[in-house]
Amino acid sequence: MGADLPGLVAAVMLRGALIPFVAGTSLLFLALLGATPWSGALRVVFWGALAMAVTSGMGALFGTAP
Secondary structure (H helix, E strand, C coil): CCHHHHHHHHHHHHHHHHHHHHHHHHHHHHHHHCCCHHHHHHHHEEEEEEEEHHHHHHHHCCCCCC
């Protein structure tokens, strides 16, 4: 269920803008999900951004990132 909103964004975005918009909206959705206490929202966004960066870096390292 956590991938529904980013998946919806991916379904409606143009291919050239797909990665930045999915990453950005995923961070926004993470912030909204953790928004009750601000420290929780910041923690969720930080670790979510770090996970996306590591995943992207690994994709680039192994030649699978666009």
